[in-house]
Amino acid sequence: MKTQTLIGILFTLLERQRMSAGELAQKYNCSVRSILRYTDELTCSGIPIDVARGANGGIGISDAFKLPGGLLTREEAARLHEALLAINEQLRDPALSSAIKKFEERYPSEAGEPASLGNILVDSGSWGDEHNFSDKLALLDRAITEREELTIDYVDREGERSRRRILPHLLVLKQNVWYAFAWCRMREGFRLFKLGRMRSVVKTGKTFERRPFSRKDIPLGFWPTESTTVYARFAISPEALPFAQDWLGVENIVTREGIHTADVALPDDESLIGKILSAGAGLKVLSPGSLRERVAAEARRLAAQYEA
Numbered sequence: 001m002k003t004q005t006l007i008g009i010l011f012t013l014l015e016r017q018r019m020s021a022g023e024l025a026q027k028y029n030c031s032v033r034s035i036l037r038y039t040d041e042l043t044c045s046g047i048p049i050d051v052a053r054g055a056n057g058g059i060g061i062s063d064a065f066k067l068p069g070g071l072l073t074r075e076e077a078a079r080l081h082e083a084l085l086a087i088n089e090q091l092r093d094p095a096l097s098s099a100i101k102k103f104e105e106r107y108p109s110e111a112g113e114p115a116s117l118g119n120i121l122v123d124s125g126s127w128g129d130e131h132n133f134s135d136k137l138a139l140l141d142r143a144i145t146e147r148e149e150l151t152i153d154y155v156d157r158e159g160e161r162s163r164r165r166i167l168p169h170l171l172v173l174k175q176n177v178w179y180a181f182a183w184c185r186m187r188e189g190f191r192l193f194k195l196g197r198m199r200s201v202v203k204t205g206k207t208f209e210r211r212p213f214s215r216k217d218i219p220l221g222f223w224p225t226e227s228t229t230v231y232a233r234f235a236i237s238p239e240a241l242p243f244a245q246d247w248l249g250v251e252n253i254v255t256r257e258g259i260h261t262a263d264v265a266l267p268d269d270e271s272l273i274g275k276i277l278s279a280g281a282g283l284k285v286l287s288p289g290s291l292r293e294r295v296a297a298e299a300r301r302l303a304a305q306y307e308a
Contacts, residue, residue: 005030009038010047010061018060021051026210035059077107091138137171139201140180144168149206150182153199162186166193167208174220181218183211192219230268233286236260240282247275261286273298 005028012019012027021032028035036051039059043049048062072080081103088096143150152164166182169190173179178195190213236244236253241260244253253262266272276283276295285292 006038006041009035010042013049013059013061014065018058020058024059029210029212029214072107074107077103081107090134091141092134093138093141133195136195136198136201137178139203140168140195141171143203144170147207147210149204149208151202151204152193154193155197155199161199164193165204166191167211169210169213170218172218172220181213183208190217228268229265230272230288230291231263231265232288232291234262234264235284235286236262237282237284240279243279244283247279277302 008028009024012024021035024035025032039049039051048065050060050062052058052060081100084096084100084103088100140150142148147167150166150168152166153161154164155161165185166180167185168180168182170181171178172181172192179192180195180198181190181192183189184191184193190211234244234248238260241253244260244262248262248264252264253260273294276285277298285295
């Protein structure tokens with residue numbers, strides 16, 4: 001974490017030239033004293049950091065300073081380039097596009113070929129989406145950077161619509177689903193909001209002060225209570241194996257004598273039954289019995305709908 005913060009401060013100063021210690025502390029969620037300690041370490045490393053007091057003061061770095069040519073190996077530069085391209089394919093951010101061009105000038109590809117998509121392409125939009133999702137993602141990303149309050153028209157898991165004012169602090173990508181970790185004015189607390197459930201996102205014109213949080217404050221499990229967890233065992237046919245590997249995780253699948261099974265803990269939410277049925281007959285619930293019956297009941301209901 002310390003190394004990431006040091007590198008972040010260095011690149012921020014290279015981009016902005018001068019910032020106050022308070023601004024850097026807010027950006028990197030630490031104290032002003034920590035920022036001053038980090039800048040001392042950068043100075044000891046040979047980077048010309050200047051700390052000036054007063055109304056027009058702040059922490060700066062000389063315009064003449066350049067990153068050393070051997071900072072990244074050819075392979076490191078190539079992998080970083082691919083990561084930047086993959087992120088920008090989703091965000092489509094002008095500042096990031098400009099940074100990529102500068103990076104390409106500083107670290108040209110081995111064969112000199114023009115920039116491509118690299119080896120990784122990230123697209124979280126729905127089929128047929130003409131960058132609408134990317135535009136929404138980019139708007140949230142800018143709002144986090146600029147600390148802008150947003151109004152969202154949100155649909156929860158029960159299908160209820162509500163209008164919320166949120167203070168976005170972080171974008172989270174989990175199992176190819178994007179979430180905004182934001183302070184909800186209505187609930188007076190941090191919440192995770194699925195971007196796919198946001199029917200509209202509008203700036204309010206107001207800014208906010210970031211609230212402190214750490215990684216442990218983000219509910220990455222998404223179903224923190226035992227009452228919303230189901231411990232299930234599945235039998236998996238060969239044709240459903242790719243689906244099961246993507247959804248359940250290859251590490252949870254055991255193969256013995258050509259028979260595939262999986263024992264997993266899953267969130268027992270409104271999407272669980274539909275997810276199981278989407279695998280067709282290739283995924284069979286072995287236990288618990290209550291889940292087997294719920295899947296069977298839904299399958300009968302679907303069959304009746306099409307037989308009518």
